[in-house]
Amino acid sequence: VEEFANLVDVAEDNLTLGVWANMAGDVEFEQSKLSRLPFPDDSADIVYSFSSLHRWRRPVETLREAARICKPDGTVLIEDVNRLAEEGHITFILQFVKEGGEQFMRSLKAAYSPGQARDLLREAGLDDWHVAEEDLGLVISNRPVTPVSM
Template sequence: MKKPTPNEIGQGYDAFTDLLDQLWGENLHHGYWEDASDDVSVKDAADRLTDKLAGLLTIEPGDRLLDLGCGIGEPAIRLATAHKIEIVGVSISGRQVERAHDRAVSAGLADRLSFQLADAMDLPFPEESFDIVWALESLHHMPDRAHVLRQATRVLRPGGRVAIGDFMLQPSADGYEAGAARVNEASKGVLSVIGRDAYLAMIREAGLVPVASEDVSRHTRPSWVKAGERFAALREQAVPHIGEEQFDLTLARFRAFSEEPALGYALLTARKPS
């Protein structure tokens, strides 16, 4: 199945923002659980993943950070609360941009947080205008990860840093290709994954130097189970929007991903040479 275009993805987020709020909450990304006995809430686990990625970075007061795929602004608000930095968030969903702006105002952070409608494939920013590019669970939506990474390199100042949280293809007993085929079949083209070595090679080819790489697959996997449980509980609200067939397909996808050993998750950082 053909991967959705950026415009189609943006329209989807516009249409289902309220439903996504009920499914994922303020964060539109996975959570981090220490182990099976960890009973932290979905929101707290998602905040923990934000903190884990931020902890792999050096964030200095006065830094300017670009958040690619900012959602409704929760990671940006959390980062701006913890650090005296300026953040610009971009999304292809106008509805998300509006919500993120309103939330930044409510948080008293509008002087350092701004959000705008923009496509990460064609960033509307001059060269060397950011110290950090942040992409937490957004690159898998992009038609071309490599191109977005080159865009990130372009807008980074020399010595600037990149932080990525993304799905990763894990080695499985029957090999990478078989695992990739299963993930592709379950996602119907929505989710594309590559292995760690291929990802690091892509980062290097974009002109960046890999710094940190942390496999957090076992810590994020519960997100699929919890998303499935929440989604199943939303049948009455969701079906009028997406129909029975799409609802059942999405629920089956969450359940398949929760059991797929080839679908992993990694936190990565890189820097632009000085």
């Protein structure tokens, strides 16, 4: 699910490339408001978001929606950049994203710190969810998170 039509197009293009590389998947893309996901309660085994939390228009409502659609034994995993990432990690990334450096820094400045992520969870009524830092990233989950690197 994506809020922006152009990003749905990008996802579909990427899937087409995957099919050409014999990596076909049973995937569908849909445009919808993230704060009103088009799925029934308790219907998803996994709710996953990668590198988009800092762009969510209504993060508290979207977190509530993730919780609503996730099955009781399911997993919500939200990964994004960490506003308070260590300078060494930021410098490392900037070495490799020459033309995208400004865009990366804009995303980093728009991202949340671990404390701000906990505040969002509290406001969403999800106080029992977890926030972890992992190198450059921030991981939010309804399950305990053990970082794989630090």
